[in-house]
Amino acid sequence: MLVKADEYTEKYMEDNSHAFPEASLDAILDKIKKGANKFGSLQDYVIHLMKILDKNNDGFVDIAEFAAGLESINIFSTVHE
Numbered sequence: 001m002l003v004k005a006d007e008y009t010e011k012y013m014e015d016n017s018h019a020f021p022e023a024s025l026d027a028i029l030d031k032i033k034k035g036a037n038k039f040g041s042l043q044d045y046v047i048h049l050m051k052i053l054d055k056n057n058d059g060f061v062d063i064a065e066f067a068a069g070l071e072s073i074n075i076f077s078t079v080h081e
Contacts, residue, residue: 022080032075049073 005013010023017024036045053061053069061069070077 022078028077028081031077031081032070035073035075 013020013023014025017027021027036042039045039048052073053066055065055069067077
């Protein structure tokens with residue numbers, strides 16, 4: 001398991017997402033956007049999502065809040081994603 005990479009490696013993996021599917025930003029965003037089906041618009045979904053993700057209401061979502069918030073709405077991500 002890759003736990004840390006430099007920018008060159010991360011970019012290489014993103015550019016070659018066919019070989020590194022967990023590095024595909026489009027795939028990750030598609031996974032998150034699946035929840036938008038229950039809302040009138042993507043904007044409504046994003047507003048709802050930000051309320052869920054920013055639990056302490058400080059206007060900033062760190063990686064722990066982000067992962068926990070996604071899990072609370074049944075969107076599970078890997079460490080690499």
